Amino acid sequence: MLKFTFKRMFSAAATVFVLITLTFFLLKMIPNGLFADPNISKEMRARLYELYGLDKPVWQQYLIYMKNLLRLDLGDSIAYPGRKITTMILDPATGNGLPMSMKLGIASLLFSVPTGIALGTVAGLNRGRFLDKLMIGISLVGVSVPSFVFATMSVTVFGNILGWLPTTGFSTPREMALPIFCLSLGTIATISRLMRTSLVELESADFIKTAKAKGLRRSKIVFRHQIRNALLPIVTVLGPITASLLTGTFVVEAIFNIKGLGGYYVESISNRDYGLVMGLTVIFGTFLVVCNLVVDIVYGLIDPRIRLKQ
Amino acid sequence: MDNDLLKTASPIEFALSDVPDDLFRRASFDEDEAEALSPHVSYWSDVWRRFFENKSAVVFLTVFIIILLGCYIIPLVSPLPITGIIDDSINAKMSSSHWLGADKFGHDFFTKMWKGGQISFMVGFVSAILQTIIGVIIGAVSAYAGGRVDSVIMSIVNVLIAIPYLVIVLAIRVVAGAGTATIIFALVITGWLNVARLTRGQILQLKTEEYVTAAKSMGVGARTILARHLIPNTLGVILVAFTLAIPQAMFSEAFLSFIGLGTNAVSWGSLIRAGMDVRFKHPQQLIAPSILLALTMLCVQLIGDTLRDALDPKLRR
Numbered sequence: 001m002l003k004f005t006f007k008r009m010f011s012a013a014a015t016v017f018v019l020i021t022l023t024f025f026l027l028k029m030i031p032n033g034l035f036a037d038p039n040i041s042k043e044m045r046a047r048l049y050e051l052y053g054l055d056k057p058v059w060q061q062y063l064i065y066m067k068n069l070l071r072l073d074l075g076d077s078i079a080y081p082g083r084k085i086t087t088m089i090l091d092p093a094t095g096n097g098l099p100m101s102m103k104l105g106i107a108s109l110l111f112s113v114p115t116g117i118a119l120g121t122v123a124g125l126n127r128g129r130f131l132d133k134l135m136i137g138i139s140l141v142g143v144s145v146p147s148f149v150f151a152t153m154s155v156t157v158f159g160n161i162l163g164w165l166p167t168t169g170f171s172t173p174r175e176m177a178l179p180i181f182c183l184s185l186g187t188i189a190t191i192s193r194l195m196r197t198s199l200v201e202l203e204s205a206d207f208i209k210t211a212k213a214k215g216l217r218r219s220k221i222v223f224r225h226q227i228r229n230a231l232l233p234i235v236t237v238l239g240p241i242t243a244s245l246l247t248g249t250f251v252v253e254a255i256f257n258i259k260g261l262g263g264y265y266v267e268s269i270s271n272r273d274y275g276l277v278m279g280l281t282v283i284f285g286t287f288l289v290v291c292n293l294v295v296d297i298v299y300g301l302i303d304p305r306i307r308l309k310q
Numbered sequence: 311m312d313n314d315l316l317k318t319a320s321p322i323e324f325a326l327s328d329v330p331d332d333l334f335r336r337a338s339f340d341e342d343e344a345e346a347l348s349p350h351v352s353y354w355s356d357v358w359r360r361f362f363e364n365k366s367a368v369v370f371l372t373v374f375i376i377i378l379l380g381c382y383i384i385p386l387v388s389p390l391p392i393t394g395i396i397d398d399s400i401n402a403k404m405s406s407s408h409w410l411g412a413d414k415f416g417h418d419f420f421t422k423m424w425k426g427g428q429i430s431f432m433v434g435f436v437s438a439i440l441q442t443i444i445g446v447i448i449g450a451v452s453a454y455a456g457g458r459v460d461s462v463i464m465s466i467v468n469v470l471i472a473i474p475y476l477v478i479v480l481a482i483r484v485v486a487g488a489g490t491a492t493i494i495f496a497l498v499i500t501g502w503l504n505v506a507r508l509t510r511g512q513i514l515q516l517k518t519e520e521y522v523t524a525a526k527s528m529g530v531g532a533r534t535i536l537a538r539h540l541i542p543n544t545l546g547v548i549l550v551a552f553t554l555a556i557p558q559a560m561f562s563e564a565f566l567s568f569i570g571l572g573t574n575a576v577s578w579g580s581l582i583r584a585g586m587d588v589r590f591k592h593p594q595q596l597i598a599p600s601i602l603l604a605l606t607m608l609c610v611q612l613i614g615d616t617l618r619d620a621l622d623p624k625l626r627r
Contacts, residue, residue, distance in 0.1 A: 015472040022473075023481050140615075144608040146561050148568045149600045152582060156589050156596065243474050250569055255586075266569050269484050277484050281477050288474045 004300050012293040019285040024065060027274050028058050052076065052275070065278075074279035079271040085279040089261065098283065101260035104170060104179060104252065105245050112184035113191060117234065120195025121227060127200055135192060142189025148251040151182035155255055168257040179256045183248045187241050194237060198230040205229075235299050239292040246284065353542060360620040367616035374609035377602065381427030390418035392425060392576070401592070410594050413584065419592075422576055423599050429490060429577040430606065434560040437497040442552045444498065445505020452506070453513035464510070467503050475500035479562065483571055490573045493566060497559050505551050512544045546621035553614035557607050564603055578603040 049055045052075075053064060068075060074085035091097040123135035158178060159167035169175040202208055203226075211221045250262035261280060268276035351359075362368055385392070390408070396416030404411045410419040452463040479496040486492040516522060516539065525535050566572035567579025578599050585596030 011468065012472065015469050018469050019473045019477070023477075026481050026485055029485055140612065141604075141608065144557070144611040145604040146564055146607060148565060148579075149582060149604050152586055152589075152596060153600060156593075160590070243476070246474065247476055247565060251565070254569060262569075265480065266571060269480060269571055272484065274484070277481065281481055285474060285477050288477075289472055292472060 001300065005297055008293055008296050008300075012289050015289050016286050019289070020066070020069070020282055021062075023278060023281045023285075024062055025058070027278055028061075052078070069282070074282065075275045077273055077276050079268065079273035079276065085276055088264065088276070089279060089283055094259070096259035097264065098261055100170065100258060101249050101253070101262065104183065104249055104258065104260060105242070107176065107180050108183040108187065108245060108248070109242075111180055112187035113234075113238075115184070116188040116191025117195050117231070119188065120192035121199065121230075123192065124196040124199030124230070125222065127196075127203075132196070135196065139189040139193045139196075142185050143193065145185075147182070147186050147248045148255070150185055151251055151255050154178065154182055170256065170258045179252045179258065182255075183245065183252045186244065186248065190237065190241065190244075191234060194233055195230060198233045199226060202226050202230055232299075232303055235295060235302065239288075239295040242291040243288050246288065357546075357620045361616055364616045364620075367613060370609040370612045373605065374613065377427065377606050377609070378431060381424050381431060384424040385421055385428070388418065388421040388424075390421050392417040392422045401588075403592075404594060410598055411592050413588075413595065419595055419598070423578075423581060423602060426576045426578045426581050426599060427602065427606070429573055429575050430560045430563055430603070433490060433493055433497070433563040434556040434610075437494045437501060437559040438552055438555040440494070440498045441501035441555060442505050442548060445502040445507075445551075446509045446548055448502065449506035449509030449511075450513060453510040453517075460510075464507075467506055471503045471507065473500075479566070480571070483566070488572070488574050490575060493563050493573060494559075497562055501555055501559070505548065505555075508547055508551055509544060512547050513540060516540050516543055550614060550618040550621060553610065553617055557610040557614070560603075560607060560610070 046055070053061060056064070065075070072086060074089070077083045077085050077088060080088070089097045090099070092099075119135055119139075123132045126132045155167050155178065158164050165178045166172075166175045167178070170179055208221060208225055211225055249260055250265065252258065253260040253262040254266070261284070264276065265280050265284075267273075268280060394415075396412075398416065400412065400416040401414055402408045402412035402416070408418050408420070410423065412418055413422065448463065448467075452460045478500050479493075482496040482499065483492055486495065519539075522535055522539055525539060530538075563572060563577060564579035564582070567577045568583045570580075570583065572579055581599040582596060582603070585592075585599060589596045
């Protein structure tokens with residue numbers, strides 16, 4: 001297990017390193033250069049380049065960036081002069097940025113994973129019946145309809161037309177309801193579909209047949225054997241689900257005017273604030289890679305076949 | 311076992327030879343029935359049959375084709391211009407000439423909505439085709455070469471695949487600027503990894519399958535094994551990956567356009583975004599493109615799912 005964990009950690013570290021390096025040099029390739037505004041005078045541009053350390057050769061800039069990164073210093077923003085990117089992303093004063101996005105993401109996971117498992121179980125145990133068909137239909141729609149279509153529709157219907165829930169902000173429980181709901185639909189659909197399939201597949205597994213042959217009660221077979229084993233594949237999709245929640249938070253933050261990282265990301269790309277883009281890429285990338293790492297290790301812990309295969 | 315059978319069978323046979331021939335009756339042999347019992351069905355015709363046996367898949371395929379044709383035909387035949395600024399019809403209400411009203415540029419929304427689908431389909435198909443081709447080539451080379459080449463290619467793929475695709479797409483978007491080509495490029499760059507891993511896994515696995523070993527031991531040449539066994543069996547998985555890459559790419563394009571980082575051209579994502587701003591005055595301009603996009607995604611997803619089931623030899627009857 002220890003070997004498996006180390007192997008995974010090494011691979012994750014390599015991924016983060018490649019990601020940072022790749023993005024760094026990618027952003028250096030920008031065709032019209034930084035501060036391309038013709039209104040900036042030559043002297044001014046030279047001073048700006050010096051200020052941001054852009055007058056040095058690229059490899060030196062890279063080393064400096066990596067050195068600063070080890071101290072968790074992501075450099076200065078270009079669009080917001082004088083502001084540190086690290087404080088912009090973390091912003092302990094207002095709680096905006098990363099903490100806000102994490103709050104949204106974690107709340108959505110806590111809501112959608114149990115809901116998805118419950119709905120998938122109901123469908124899987126009633127295979128072929130009305131409830132199952134209904135669930136398949138709903139989850140197919142949930143998987144196919146883009147998150148932003150669903151979010152725009154529900155904010156219009158529940159927020160604007162019916163006026164049941166507020167359409168902006170994310171601090172009170174009432175404000176949190178609609179964003180979490182919009183963000184969770186896709187996840188619920190994915191998880192319930194997977195849960196259903198894995199329950200149905202287990203129906204014909206040898207150990208279930210054995211349990212039946214032993215004359216075990218159905219409730220005991222279902223709870224002790226079927227559901228517990230059906231949960232295994234759910235763990236594997238938690239990694240990709242976290243990644244897709246990221247796209248979801250972009251949309252939900254934009255629609256509900258929540259000051260998370262998504263807004264910064266979009267803004268920094270439109271502003272061509274490369275420092276901020278770089279910083280956000282590093283943060284997001286590392287975060288998701290670590291999530292995947294945790295999922296991998298947890299999966300290795302609960303399913304010995306995985307770590308033995310490596 | 312065989313010996314036992316012989317022992318028990320021989321006395322019977324002995325007894326049978328004593329029975330005179332005229333007591334035997336010839337068993338009737340119905341040729342039509344014999345044909346019906348063992349029709350020869352090739353793998354692909356079976357896949358075809360099983361796909362079209364699924365009624366909902368056929369319905370969704372039809373809907374998909376109608377939408378696809380609509381996106382390319384309606385903007386061609388529509389008499390209403392959707393470029394420049396048309397003062398007469400700015401924010402026009404729904405009417406017999408403007409079925410879904412007009413937007414802030416005075417463009418007929420019905421025409422524009424169908425035009426918007428062209429980008430979706432183009433991004434979806436072009437990036438899915440390119441990433442499949444690249445992925446299959448690299449995956450197959452990796453699996454065939456084996457050894458060091460394989461381990462180098464696969465460790466690169468494994469490191470890259472863990473990078474969240476959105477992060478890369480956005481970084482490329484910053485460098486290359488807005489445009490359809492940028493989106494396709496970014497999607498191909500991130501998408502081929504999956505196909506490569508899939509193809510390699512398939513070919514590695516199939517190489518050791520019993521039927522391949524059986525074919526080899528019967529003296530079947532490598533080319534025939536490839537053409538008759540490996541390729542058809544890999545093709546199914548690749549085809550499924552291809553069909554599932556299409557909605558993924560279409561979604562990415564719509565998503566990027568929605569958050570304002572997509573193409574400059576008219577697309578469903580940007581129309582839905584614009585529809586958000588006028589959703590109280592012209593709700594149809596939010597609802598119509600949303601339904602069209604959602605319906606298309608649903609169709610592609612369902613076609614992909616059905617195809618996957620139809621291609622699965624385990625489900626073959």
